[in-house]
Amino acid sequence: MEPTQGFSRRELLSWIGKTAGAVAMYQAMTTLGFAAESNFDSKNYELSGAPAGASVLVLGGGLAGMTAAYELRKAGYKVKILEYNQKAGGRCWTLRGGDKYTELGGATQECKFDKGLYLNPGPWRIPYHHHAVLHYCKQFDVKLEVFTQINHNAYFHSTKAFGGKPKRYREVKADFQGHVAELLAKCVNQKGLDQAMTKEDTERLLLVMREWGALNDDDKYVKSVESSLMRGFDIDPAGGLMPEQQFSQPMGRAELLNSTLWKHLNEGHSYDYQATLFQPIGGMDMIAKAFEKEVGSLIRYSSKVTKIDQDDNGVTVNYVDSLNPGETMTETADWCVCTIPLSILGQIPSTFSSKLTSAIRAVPYDSSVKVGLQFKRRFWEEDDHIYGGVTFTDMPIELISYPSTDYHSSGKGVLLGAYLWDENSYEFTSMSPEMRVKKALEYGAKIHPQYMDEYDNGISVAWHRVPWVNGCYGLWTPETRKAHYKNLCEIDGRIVLAGEHASYIPAWMEGAILSSLDAIKRLHQHALQSKKQTA
Structure with missing residues (x-):
């Protein structure tokens, strides 16, 4: 259906983007046929027919590294990690009682x-459209449960508003919609949109605003059965x-806006x-453990890479035992998939091309901190009736996330008591x-x-202090991506990089x-082509 008179498709998308944000615009683009969800199809990444005797060395045993090892071995390569x-597991990491860090x-x-x-210091949720992760969870029989992001009974909190008293998500959402709907209804009733819309469309819009905003018969958002039901x-x-x-009683419009x-x-409505x-x-590392069950025999643990060298014949990597550094050991292979975080890789002497070296050095890593707090009882459920979901605040801790599992359990429970970014995380x-734990409590x-x-006990992870990453994730800008x-991402001699830093x-x-998956598909094709050229 074409937009109503007064709006072209381009103007409509621009208006949606400016008023409702990029996510709403993307959804509108999908509806209008300008964008669509990308689909992961495992058949597109099935490899076979590796050159006889060909070997691949994988650097890093996180999810990228284990994915590469799993698929390359199936294709017939000799693989070592x-x-x-x-x-x-890398950043796919879970802390439980007895763990030391x-x-x-x-x-x-x-x-x-x-x-x-437990606490998941790194990844802690999987969107429904992350098809590759879900594919391997299904393939490796990783049992999943629903993670609750939106809980209308959780809190929005500002130290500068309402005397510092937190407000329920449902109150803020209902009142915001109600006040906006009342203003728009007033605009419609005063004929303010008559030039932009037909009479029939304005009547339909008014009906929508009454329903969406819980307005009363006078098109007002006030204390009423309609508003209380929201x-x-x-x-x-x-x-x-x-x-x-x-x-x-709804919050006043000016006070709510201020x-x-x-x-x-929008936190829970973005894509x-x-x-x-x-x-x-049982914890995010159940995914890592499932991969490890498949490729664990290929992994040499406690291996700190100290040098990466390559020539026309293959790749040579020097490494030491990360627990007891001493004698330098060497591993060689025909090809290499390197998944070491760029924040670490940039410190390792390597014979990369100047282009790849510059790319590695161009990507800093963002800062983030998580704090896990164990309490003697699940008071957020017993006292506040909050079952899963997230509370947001303008305090440095930024949010509190309630466990989406074991509801109504007796005994203790663990909250994500802080999840910090930017200047808060640096502090x-x-x-x-x-x-960090003390401040999260305060x-x-x-x-x-x-x-x-x-309060019972707690633990904290500051990602810039994690030895094997020195940061949270690769922080690209539009300029550095360009x-x-x-x-x-391109194959550099006999080496190709992979990891979250090599993705959008x-x-x-x-x-x-x-x-x-993309890196090893290209590497496999390159290896086959190289074999033909030397045959």
């Missing part, structure tokens, strides 16, 4: 969570001779976070692990007063896996 840590600077933490409780009641409807229901709480409304989201049952990174108590009485991205989905497991 060198992994820095004592277990595979030493960050740069020497601070060591021991996780003291109760059995069955934002909640002061006293809910009940039974028998229990107290009668009481409608709730609070900026509304800016969090990356739309339902359905998933998480592996927390400079703190000791214990101070800030969180302003939203949940139960924090101090119910100048260096293609050079980073940085920081996501999907980006790591897709980049790996």
Whole structure:
């Protein structure tokens, strides 16, 4: 159907983008046939017929590295993985009770969570459209459960609004929609859109605004049954001779707009976070463990790469034991898939081309911090009736995420008590692990007063202090992508790079896996062509 009079398709998309944001514009483009969701098809990446005796050395045993190893071995290559840590997975990492972790600077933490409780310091959710991740979860029988991003009973909190008292998501959403709907209805009733829309369209729009904004018969957003059915009641409807229901009072339009709480409304509606989201049952590293079950026999653990060399005949990599550095060991192969994070790779002497070297050095890594807090009871459920979801705040901790599993469990529970970016994460990174936990408690108590009485123990991970990454993810800009991205991804002699940094989905497991599949497909074709030329 063509847009109504007064709007071209281009003008309509521009208007949507300016008023509702890029995500809404993308969705509109999909509807209009200008964009479509990309599809992952495993058949497009099936490899076979490796040159006889050909070998590939994979550097890094994260998801990108293990994907490469798994698929290359199926194709007939001799494969070996060198992994820095004592277990595979890289940033696909879960901390449980008994785990110990030493960050740069020497601070060591021991996780003291109760059995069955955990923190995912890295990836913690899987969008429904991350088809490659879901493909391998299904193939390797990784059990999934729903991750709750949006919870209308969670909080939006600002220290500068409403006396610092948090407001429920549903209250902010309902009141924002209601006030916007009332303004638009007023515009329609005053004939303000008559030149842009037909009479029939304005009548339909008015009906939509009444429904969407919970307006009363006078097209007002006020304390009423309509608004309370959206934002909640002061006293809910009940039974028998229990107290009668009481409608709730909406927030004032000016106060709500000035609070900026509304800016969090899009958090759960953007493409990356739309339902359905998933998480592996038992922790994100269940995915890493499933891969490791398939390719673990190919991995040489505790291997710190110290030099990467290549010539016309193959690749030679020097490495030492990361736990007990001593004698330098050597591994050779015909080809190499390097998934080492660029923040580490740039420090390793390598015979890369000048283009690849420049690309590696052009990508810094972003900063991020997570804090996991174990409490004596699940007070967020028992007291506040919050079952999963995320609370957002303007305090440095930025958000609190409630567990999307084991609802109504007795005993202890673990919250993601902070997830920090930008200047907030730099500040927390400079703190000791214990101070990060203390600060997360202090800030969180302003939203949940139960924090101090119910706190049990905690642990923190600052990604710029993680020894095998030195950062959270590759931070591209439009300018650096234009100048260096293609050079980073192209085969360089006998080496090809893969990982989330070699994708347009940085920081996501999907980006790591897709980049790996693309890299090994091109490497396989290159190896076959090279074999023909030397035959």
